[in-house]
Amino acid sequence: MTSDPRITRLPAGLQPGTPPAATPDKAALRRQLLAARRSLDPATRAAWDRALGEHVLAWWRDVNRPALGVYWPLRDEPDLHHVFGEMTALGGQLLLPVVLERDAPLAFAEWQPGEAMVKDAMGIAIPAALRLQPTPPALLVPCLGYNAQGYRLGYGGGFYDRTLEHAPRPATIGIAYSCLAADFDSDGHDVALDRIITEAG
Numbered sequence: 001m002t003s004d005p006r007i008t009r010l011p012a013g014l015q016p017g018t019p020p021a022a023t024p025d026k027a028a029l030r031r032q033l034l035a036a037r038r039s040l041d042p043a044t045r046a047a048w049d050r051a052l053g054e055h056v057l058a059w060w061r062d063v064n065r066p067a068l069g070v071y072w073p074l075r076d077e078p079d080l081h082h083v084f085g086e087m088t089a090l091g092g093q094l095l096l097p098v099v100l101e102r103d104a105p106l107a108f109a110e111w112q113p114g115e116a117m118v119k120d121a122m123g124i125a126i127p128a129a130l131r132l133q134p135t136p137p138a139l140l141v142p143c144l145g146y147n148a149q150g151y152r153l154g155y156g157g158g159f160y161d162r163t164l165e166h167a168p169r170p171a172t173i174g175i176a177y178s179c180l181a182a183d184f185d186s187d188g189h190d191v192a193l194d195r196i197i198t199e200a201g
């Protein structure tokens with residue numbers, strides 16, 4: 001097992017550390033980044049998830065907040081399940097995002113690692129016993145892509161942006177593999193994340 005980026009199989013023109021050229025077409029960029037993430041070698045992905053988990057744990061030990069919004073990985077997003085137990089042991093309540101309606105902010109539900117899950121209408125895993133809570137003071141935000149200014153590209157629902165436009169704005173940590181760095185312009189409604197954590201730190 002290795003974290004050597006040379007063993008990844010990325011599409012031509014999308015090698016680690018080489019952001020793709022700026023494109024005005026976010027749909028095309030989403031397809032490109034989804035393909036890049038899907039094509040990651042499983043051993044590399046596992047090593048990167050372990051490294052990401054360590055960085056997130058170190059951040060969580062420092063920030064000392066009562067609750068953290070995490071995510072259940074979708075479409076080859078980094079999987080941080082291996083550190084969620086330890087994060088709970090450190091004292092924080094974990095919450096998962098829940099889409100209650102389109103064109104609206106996310107809701108958040110209390111979640112304990114290991115509890116029963118169901119799929120919602122969009123096919124996203126949510127706790128079977130939905131215990132809704134206010135937006136947490138800190139959020140891990142999965143990024144399909146991210147740019148040098150800390151803006152994120154998601155799946156096009158606008159849910160995180162609509163969540164972050166409300167006060168009090170949570171501390172936001174974008175989670176991504178470093179090969180998903182991209183060059184795109186932010187839109188007026190986009191909210192920059194406080195920090196992006198990748199496998200590199």
Ligand SMILES: Nc1nc2c(c(=O)[nH]1)N(C=O)[C@@H](CNc1ccc(C(=O)N[C@@H](CCC(=O)O)C(=O)O)cc1)CN2
Pocket residue numbers: 071072073074077097098099106122124142154155156157158159160
């Ligand atoms: N792991 C994880 N959970 C999450 C999110 C996430 O980004 N990651 N979300 C973060 O928001 C919410 C789900 N958001 C989603 C937004 C759009 C689509 C979706 O299928 N979009 C269509 C295109 C829609 C359009 O262009 O209008 C698609 O991709 O085909 C799926 C989930 C809540 N849970």
Ligand SMILES: Nc1ncnc2c1ncn2[C@@H]1O[C@H](COP(=O)(O)OP(=O)(O)OP(=O)(O)O)[C@@H](O)[C@H]1O
Pocket residue numbers: 152153154155156157158159160161162165187189190
């Ligand atoms: N705060 C907002 N107010 C109004 N419309 C918004 C807001 N945020 C996003 N939108 C709209 O939602 C749609 C998707 O936004 P965007 O492309 O930024 O999604 P995304 O961040 O990739 O998706 P997601 O957060 O669900 O993963 C766009 O049509 C955008 O105009």
